Amino acid sequence: MKKKFFRQLSKLNKKLLPSYSKQQLDLAKATKLQKAIIGWKLWVTKNAL
Template structure:
């Protein structure tokens, strides 16, 4: 289930690494997106 969700996240959610987002200047929404993608990715790798 998490592998499918990770693919959907990759397609739908923005990639802040390519945008070189500074985490100190990120908004709460951007931090929430990063946290969600991290959670899903770590679960998908298990």
């Protein structure tokens, strides 16, 4: 149940949130909001696996 939820959430994140890897964002120059989005996506992905 938990994995299914996080997999669905991961698909939703992919559609709604920006992809910073495609934009080649430098993490040293990222704003706090961008870092928060990256951390959120990482946490969701970790739990979906």
